[in-house]
Amino acid sequence: MKKLTLQMISFLALLIFCGCAAVETATTVATDIAVQRGTITKEQAASIRTGTTAVSRSLEDFTPEQEYYIGRSVGAVVLTKYKALNDAKVNSYVNLLGQTLALASDTPELFAGYHFLVLDSDDINAFATPGGHIFITRGLIRCCRTEDELAAVLAHEIGHIQMRHGINAIQKARMAEALTVLAREGVKTYGDEELIKLSNSFGDVISDITTTMIKNGYSRTYEYQADAAAVNILRRAGYQPGALVNMLQVMSRQIKPGGSDFAKTHPSPQARIAELGISAQTAQIPNIRKDRFIKAAGHLL
Numbered sequence: 001m002k003k004l005t006l007q008m009i010s011f012l013a014l015l016i017f018c019g020c021a022a023v024e025t026a027t028t029v030a031t032d033i034a035v036q037r038g039t040i041t042k043e044q045a046a047s048i049r050t051g052t053t054a055v056s057r058s059l060e061d062f063t064p065e066q067e068y069y070i071g072r073s074v075g076a077v078v079l080t081k082y083k084a085l086n087d088a089k090v091n092s093y094v095n096l097l098g099q100t101l102a103l104a105s106d107t108p109e110l111f112a113g114y115h116f117l118v119l120d121s122d123d124i125n126a127f128a129t130p131g132g133h134i135f136i137t138r139g140l141i142r143c144c145r146t147e148d149e150l151a152a153v154l155a156h157e158i159g160h161i162q163m164r165h166g167i168n169a170i171q172k173a174r175m176a177e178a179l180t181v182l183a184r185e186g187v188k189t190y191g192d193e194e195l196i197k198l199s200n201s202f203g204d205v206i207s208d209i210t211t212t213m214i215k216n217g218y219s220r221t222y223e224y225q226a227d228a229a230a231v232n233i234l235r236r237a238g239y240q241p242g243a244l245v246n247m248l249q250v251m252s253r254q255i256k257p258g259g260s261d262f263a264k265t266h267p268s269p270q271a272r273i274a275e276l277g278i279s280a281q282t283a284q285i286p287n288i289r290k291d292r293f294i295k296a297a298g299h300l301l
């Protein structure tokens, strides 16, 4: 009996570190064989299966609060690499535009809402943390000639949040670690000191996300998914999705192949345009929208 318990524990421990749908299938097969051989009883097999399902589900199951606190730490890392742009006018405009688009997304409500911030950098880049912080560089705003094109960039980043790409960048083995720390701390409002402690406790989790987001980039599939999400968001908010194509056309002329910004973390603009399969925006943009864009961001262009 002692041996059997040890076997069960090591079996479950293994499952905790590989939780996924494949594990559930493997568990069913493994427990069926064990029952046939008489190693475990039918009741024990059922209990292992229930336990495995719970483990697999919990790995995917970060709460909105937990995503926010992880996202806040990721945002703090972004701000160690980039300086925020000290420009209230453009920041409040980007926030107004971003909030409007977020309302038209599939995830209009996040634990602490969406926050948009312009970064003081010539790099052509943008980041979205799992908690709803979206950063866009001055260099990327410069690639946008209209509010519609800027909306397309923000909608793409909202798409990454909506599809939970940041959380998915955490290596599966580390999900258990993160959830354990977060569960131990409980849901509460963290002060700066507690947040630092919490960030230190799952530094690897934060670095999984920041390395993917800033250095390596998401998979091409994720990028195309974010573009597809952007098309829906733009359409719902009353913008022409073709604005994304316009922006990508400008970007293809601006980014330097081999650069450390969008050139490195995203598929080429040409590949993204081909995947989108829609045409560039041709319809007139209302004057009020043109004026609003130039008034708020014209000095950056």
Ligand SMILES: [Zn+2]
Pocket (backbone or CB within 6 Å): 156, 160, 223, 226, 266
């Ligand atoms: Zn992206």
